[in-house]
Amino acid sequence: MKTICFAGLGLMGQEMAMNLLKKGYILKVYNRTPLKAEPLVEKGAELALNLSEGVKGVDIMITMVSDDEALENLVTMEVLKNLGEGKTHLSMSSVSPACIEKLSILHRKAGVKLLSCPVFGRPDAAREGKLWLCLAGEDEAKETAMDILKSMAQKIYDFGLHPWVANVIKLAGNFLIASAIEALSEAFSFVEKNGVEAIKLYNIMTETLFSSIVYKGYGSNILEKKYKTPGFKLRLGYKDIRLLRDTARNSYTPMPFASMLEDRFLRALEDQKGDWDWSAIAEYQMTDSGLS
Amino acid sequence: MKTICFAGLGLMGQEMAMNLLKKGYILKVYNRTPLKAEPLVEKGAELALNLSEGVKGVDIMITMVSDDEALENLVTMEVLKNLGEGKTHLSMSSVSPACIEKLSILHRKAGVKLLSCPVFGRPDAAREGKLWLCLAGEDEAKETAMDILKSMAQKIYDFGLHPWVANVIKLAGNFLIASAIEALSEAFSFVEKNGVEAIKLYNIMTETLFSSIVYKGYGSNILEKKYKTPGFKLRLGYKDIRLLRDTARNSYTPMPFASMLEDRFLRALEDQKGDWDWSAIAEYQMTDSGLS
Numbered sequence: 001m002k003t004i005c006f007a008g009l010g011l012m013g014q015e016m017a018m019n020l021l022k023k024g025y026i027l028k029v030y031n032r033t034p035l036k037a038e039p040l041v042e043k044g045a046e047l048a049l050n051l052s053e054g055v056k057g058v059d060i061m062i063t064m065v066s067d068d069e070a071l072e073n074l075v076t077m078e079v080l081k082n083l084g085e086g087k088t089h090l091s092m093s094s095v096s097p098a099c100i101e102k103l104s105i106l107h108r109k110a111g112v113k114l115l116s117c118p119v120f121g122r123p124d125a126a127r128e129g130k131l132w133l134c135l136a137g138e139d140e141a142k143e144t145a146m147d148i149l150k151s152m153a154q155k156i157y158d159f160g161l162h163p164w165v166a167n168v169i170k171l172a173g174n175f176l177i178a179s180a181i182e183a184l185s186e187a188f189s190f191v192e193k194n195g196v197e198a199i200k201l202y203n204i205m206t207e208t209l210f211s212s213i214v215y216k217g218y219g220s221n222i223l224e225k226k227y228k229t230p231g232f233k234l235r236l237g238y239k240d241i242r243l244l245r246d247t248a249r250n251s252y253t254p255m256p257f258a259s260m261l262e263d264r265f266l267r268a269l270e271d272q273k274g275d276w277d278w279s280a281i282a283e284y285q286m287t288d289s290g291l292s
Numbered sequence: 293m294k295t296i297c298f299a300g301l302g303l304m305g306q307e308m309a310m311n312l313l314k315k316g317y318i319l320k321v322y323n324r325t326p327l328k329a330e331p332l333v334e335k336g337a338e339l340a341l342n343l344s345e346g347v348k349g350v351d352i353m354i355t356m357v358s359d360d361e362a363l364e365n366l367v368t369m370e371v372l373k374n375l376g377e378g379k380t381h382l383s384m385s386s387v388s389p390a391c392i393e394k395l396s397i398l399h400r401k402a403g404v405k406l407l408s409c410p411v412f413g414r415p416d417a418a419r420e421g422k423l424w425l426c427l428a429g430e431d432e433a434k435e436t437a438m439d440i441l442k443s444m445a446q447k448i449y450d451f452g453l454h455p456w457v458a459n460v461i462k463l464a465g466n467f468l469i470a471s472a473i474e475a476l477s478e479a480f481s482f483v484e485k486n487g488v489e490a491i492k493l494y495n496i497m498t499e500t501l502f503s504s505i506v507y508k509g510y511g512s513n514i515l516e517k518k519y520k521t522p523g524f525k526l527r528l529g530y531k532d533i534r535l536l537r538d539t540a541r542n543s544y545t546p547m548p549f550a551s552m553l554e555d556r557f558l559r560a561l562e563d564q565k566g567d568w569d570w571s572a573i574a575e576y577q578m579t580d581s582g583l584s
Contacts, residue, residue, distance in 0.1 A: 168486045172479040179475035186547040187464040193543040212504040251485040255478040
C-alpha cells in the first residue's frame with residue numbers, strides 16, 4: 001500500500017483524506033491550522049506539523065488547498081526536494097492554469113512529477129470516493145497515482161500530458177455551473193413575479209429538458225434557500241470565477257455571462273456571504289426583483 | 293373520434309397535425325399560405341381556405357402560430373362565433389401571457405373555452421407525439437381536449453385554471469435553454485482559446501453535471517455548427533426572448549442574462565440568420581473570440 005502525505009484539510013480535503021484512510025492507505029496529514037486534522041488522526045492518520053517534514057519518505061504528496069496563493073506558498077522547493085526526485089505530486093486544487101504552469105517549472109527543477117487533477121463533486125461525493133476527476137500530466141506519474149485516483153473517483157477523465165489543461169476544463173465547468181445557478185434564479189424570479197410558484201417551473205424543467213444534477217441540486221437549494229450549509233463556499237466560487245476571468249482576459253476571450261457573474265459574487269462578498277453556499281448568489285436576483 | 297380544425301402549419305404545426313392524422317383524427321387544416329398544407333391533404337386532411345369556414349362544425353380548434361400578432365389576427369370574433377358556444381380552442385403557440393389574457397376576454401364573450409398549451413420539444417418530437425405540454429385552463433375544456441393532448445404528448449404538465457400561466461412557464465423554459473446555449477458557447481470559446489478542444493469539455497460535462505438533453509443536443513449543435521437545419525428558428529427564439537423581456541419589464545423583474553441574450557439575438561438577426569437554428573447565437577461568441 002502506498003504512503004501518502006495529504007496537505008489541505010478544508011471541506012473537500014478532509015473528506016477525501018478520510019476516504020483514503022478508509023481504503024487502507026497510510027496517511028500523513030498536514031494543515032496550516034492543525035485542529036482540522038483531529039478527526040483524521042483519530043482514525044489513524046499521522047499529523048505532520050510542517051509539510052517539509054511530512055513529505056519525507058512518502059510515495060506521493062497530495063495537495064488540496066483553496067487558491068493559487070495557498071498552493072504556491074505551500075509547495076516550495078524545500079518541500080519538493082524533501083519529497084524527493086522521481087516522486088509524484090498530485091495537485092487536486094482548483095487553481096489557475098497559469099499557477100500550474102508555474103509549478104511545473106519548479107517541479108521539473110526538483111525532478112518531481114506533477115499531476116494536476118481538480119475534481120467535480122461535493123463533500124459527500126468526496127467522502128464516498130465518487131468524485132469526477134479531471135486528470136492531466138505525464139503518463140508515468142499517472143501510473144503511480146492510478147490506484148489512489150481510482151479509490152477517489154466515480155470516473156477519471158484523462159486530458160493528456162499537459163497538467164494545466166485539467167485546470168482549464170475545471171474552470172470552464174465551474175463557469176457552466178455558476179451560469180446555471182444565475183439562469184435558474186432569474187427564471188424563478190420571473191415566474192414568481194408573474195404569479196406562478198417557482199417550484200412548478202422547477203418540476204417541469206428538471207423532469208424534462210434539464211434533468212441533470214446541477215439543475216436538480218442547485219434548483220432545490222435556491223427554492224429552499226439552503227445556503228448556510230455550503231457544499232461549495234461562495235468565496236471559493238468567486239475565486240474560480242475570478243480565475244476564469246483572469247484566464248479569459250489573458251487569452252482575449254470576452255465572456256459576457258462571466259462578467260455578469262463576477263458582479264453577482266462581488267455583491268455577495270460585500271454582504272459577508274463568503275461562507276455560504278455559492279448558490280446564494282440567487283438571493284440577489286430575488287432582492288433585485290423585490291422578492292425578499 | 294373528435295373532429296379538429298388545425299391552424300398554423302409551420303415547422304412544428306405541420307408535424308403535430310401529421311401526428312394527429314396518423315392517430316386517426318378527422319382534420320381540417322388551415323394555413324395562411326395553403327401550400328404548406330399539401331403533405332397533410334395527401335394524407336387525408338381537408339384543406340380550409342379560411343379559418344372562419346374551417347371551424348364550422350368541428351369539436352375543437354387548435355392553433356399553432358408564430359407570435360402574438362399572428363394569433364390575434366387569426367382568432368377573430370367571427371372565427372370564435374363560427375366555432376360555436378361551448379366549443380374549445382386549444383392554443384398551442386408560444387405567445388405572451390398578456391396575449392393569452394387578452395384572448396381570454398374575447399373567448400368569454402363568444403362562449404368558447406380557451407386552453408393554453410405551449411409545448412417543449414423539437415419537430416421530431418412533434419411528429420412522434422412525444423412533446424412535453426404546458427397546459428392551463430378550465431377543467432371542462434381539459435376533459436374535452438384530453439385524448440387529443442395525450443396523443444401529442446410524452447407528458448402533460450397541468451398548471452391550473454389560468455391559461456396565461458402556461459405561457460409564463462414556457463417563456464421561462466425557453467430562457468433557460470437560451471442561457472444554456474450562451475453559457476456553452478462561452479465555455480467552448482474559453483477552452484479553445486486556452487488550447488483545449490471544446491469536445492473534451494463537452495464530453496465530461498454531458499456525462500456528469502449536465503447530462504441533460506439541452507446540454508447534449510445544443511452542445512453538439514454548436515460543436516458541429518449544425519445551424520442550417522433548424523429545430524427551432526432563431527427568429528422564433530428571438531421572439532420568445534423579446535416576449536420574456538417584455539413580460540419581465542411589465543412585472544419589474546431585472547434579468548441580466550436575458551438582457552445580454554437579447555443583444556446576441558439582435559446581432560444574429562442583423563446578420564440575416566433568422567432562419568438558422570437559434571443555437572447559431574453561439575457563432576457570435578466564437579467570432580468575438582477570434583475563433584471563426
